[in-house]
Amino acid sequence: MVEITAESILQCRVNSLTSPPPVVSTSSAFDPGSLSNATLSNANLTATRSSTSTGGAASTSYQSSGQFYFEFIVGASHGSTDFVGVMAASYGYFFAVNGNTGAGSGVWLGTGAITTNGGTVATLGAASASGNVIGVAIDCDNDRIWFRLNGGNWNADPTANPATNAGGVALIAASYAPAVAFSPYGSPTIGDNITTNLGASAFSGAVPFGFTAGWPP
Numbered sequence: 001m002v003e004i005t006a007e008s009i010l011q012c013r014v015n016s017l018t019s020p021p022p023v024v025s026t027s028s029a030f031d032p033g034s035l036s037n038a039t040l041s042n043a044n045l046t047a048t049r050s051s052t053s054t055g056g057a058a059s060t061s062y063q064s065s066g067q068f069y070f071e072f073i074v075g076a077s078h079g080s081t082d083f084v085g086v087m088a089a090s091y092g093y094f095f096a097v098n099g100n101t102g103a104g105s106g107v108w109l110g111t112g113a114i115t116t117n118g119g120t121v122a123t124l125g126a127a128s129a130s131g132n133v134i135g136v137a138i139d140c141d142n143d144r145i146w147f148r149l150n151g152g153n154w155n156a157d158p159t160a161n162p163a164t165n166a167g168g169v170a171l172i173a174a175s176y177a178p179a180v181a182f183s184p185y186g187s188p189t190i191g192d193n194i195t196t197n198l199g200a201s202a203f204s205g206a207v208p209f210g211f212t213a214g215w216p217p
Contacts, residue, residue, distance in 0.1 A: 022212045022213065023199060023212070023213045023214060026216070026217055027198040027199030027200045027214045027215060027216070027217065028059045028060050028061045028178075028198045028199075028214075028215045028216060028217045029043060029044035029045050029059070029060060029196075029198065029200075029217075030044045030045065030047055030057040030058065030059060030060070030196065031044075031057070031058060031059060031060040032044065034056075034057050034058040034059075034060075034179075035047075035055075035056075035057050036054070036055040036056055036057075036093055037049065037050055037051035037053050037054065037055025037056075037182065038050055038051075038055045038056060038057050038182065040057065042195060043200070045195055045196055045197070045198070045200060046075065046193055046194070046195040046196075047180050047182075047193065047194055047195075047196075048075075048191060048192070048193040049079075049182045049188065049189070049190055049191065049192040049193065050190060051190065052184060052188040052189070052190065053184055053188075054093050054094050054097055054181070054182065054183065054184050055093060055181070055182045056083070056093035056096065056179060056180050056181035056182055057179065057180055058087065058089075058177045058178070058179035058180075059177040059178045059179065059196075059198065059215060060177075060217060061177060061215065061216060061217050062088070062089065062175035062176060062177045063138075063140055063175060063176060063177075063215070063216070064140055064173075064174065064175040064176070065140050065141055066140050066141065066212060067137070067138070067139045067140070067141065067162075067208075067210060067211040067212060068137070068138055068140075068211060068212050068214065068215050068216075069135065069136065069137045069138075069162075069203070069207045069208060069211045069212065069213055069214070070135075070136055070178055070196065070197060070198045070199065070203075070214060070215050071133055071134065071135050071136065071196070071197045071203055071204060071205065072084040072133070072134045072136070072178075072180065072194055072195070072196050072197075073131070073132070073133050073194070073195045073196075073197065073204075074109060074127065074128060074129065074130055074131065074132040074133075074134075074194055075130060075192070075193035075194060075195060076130055076189070076191065076192045076193055077109045077110070077128040077192050077194065078128070078186060078187040078188055078189040078192055079097070079109075079110070079182055079183030079184065079185055079186050079187070079188040079192065080108070080110035080111070080183060080185045080186030080187075081097040081098070081099070081108045081109075081110060081183040081185055081186070082097070082108065082109040082110065082128065082180075082181070082182055082183045082192070082194070083096040083097055083106045083107070083108060083109070083115075083179075083180065083181040083183065084106055084107055084109065084134050084136075084179075084180050084194060084196075085104065085105050085106015085107060085115075085136065085145075085147070085178075085179065086104070086105055086106065086136070086138060086145065086171075086176040086177060086178055086179060087103065087104035087105075087106070087176065087177065087179045087181075088102070088103035088104065088172075088174040088175060088176055088177075089175070089177070090102065090103065090174075091103050091104035093179075093181035093182070096179070096181035097181050097182070097183040097184070097185070099115045099118060099119075099120070100118055101117050101118030102117065102118070102172070103117070103171070103172040103174035103176070104116070104117070105117070105145050105169055105171055106147075106179075106181075107124060107127060107134055107147050107149075108183075109126075109127045109128040109132075109134075110126065110127075110128055110183075110186055111123060111126060112124035112125040112126050112127045112149060114147055114155060114156075114169060116145070116169050116170065116171065117170075117171075117172055121155070121169055122155045122156045122157065122169075123156060124147060124148070124149040124152065124155075124156050125149060125156075127149050132149060132150060133149075133150055133151075133204045133205065134147060134148070134149055135147065135148045135149075135151070135203075135204070135205040136178070137154070137162035137208050137211055138171075138176065139162065139165065139168065139211075140176065142165055142168070143170060143171040143172070143173050144162075144165060144168025144169065144170065144171060145168060145169050145171055146160060146162045146167070146168055146169065146208075147169075148205065150204075151204070151205045151206075154167060155167055155168070155169060161208070162208040162210075162211060163208045163209040163210055163211075178196055178198060178215055180194045180196070198214050198215040199213055199214020199215060200214075
């Protein structure tokens with residue numbers, strides 16, 4: 001007979017809070033069929049601008065339920081509204097770099113502004129420098145999303161926390177995919193590039209409790 005004590009219950013609680021997050025068995029990548037004025041490399045995880053016009057790349061898969069964490073790593077970015085984030089298939093790269101209303105949310109790298117459904121809701125600070133990492137936590141069940149720059153505060157708010165559903169940016173209910181969009185504004189430069197980590201390698205930042213590490217295919 002197993003004795004259940006207060007200490008054993010507490011230990012179970014501690015283990016549940018400190019256990020590693022679930023990890024996708026196979027991660028997604030950018031979809032070659034989604035490309036516009038861009039090319040792919042690095043097992044389709046790096047999108048490179050091939051024109052100074054609007055362009056981009058989106059993941060092979062869209063999700064409408066679940067909680068996921070993934071990252072973008074800046075290689076080079078010179079378009080003032082170069083975008084990293086998520087979008088529905090109907091949103092598109094033009095909408096992303098212009099901040100149009102619709103099912104899209106992300107960070108403009110030039111200023112670090114967080115945009116969603118046509119509005120700017122917070123600013124992380126300029127994020128276009130090479131090596132910068134933008135972490136993304138998306139809760140498709142509650143239609144909320146969080147962004148952070150180099151492990152800083154989520155949504156530039158010290159009280160925001162994906163694990164407790166606090167301070168998330170509201171999303172339109174839709175199926176979303178991780179995406180990058182290259183802007184024609186500022187000083188767009190052919191060769192600018194952004195890499196996404198959808199779970200193929202270790203993340204730079206900690207995965208929020210309860211979120212899946214990576215984006216499933």
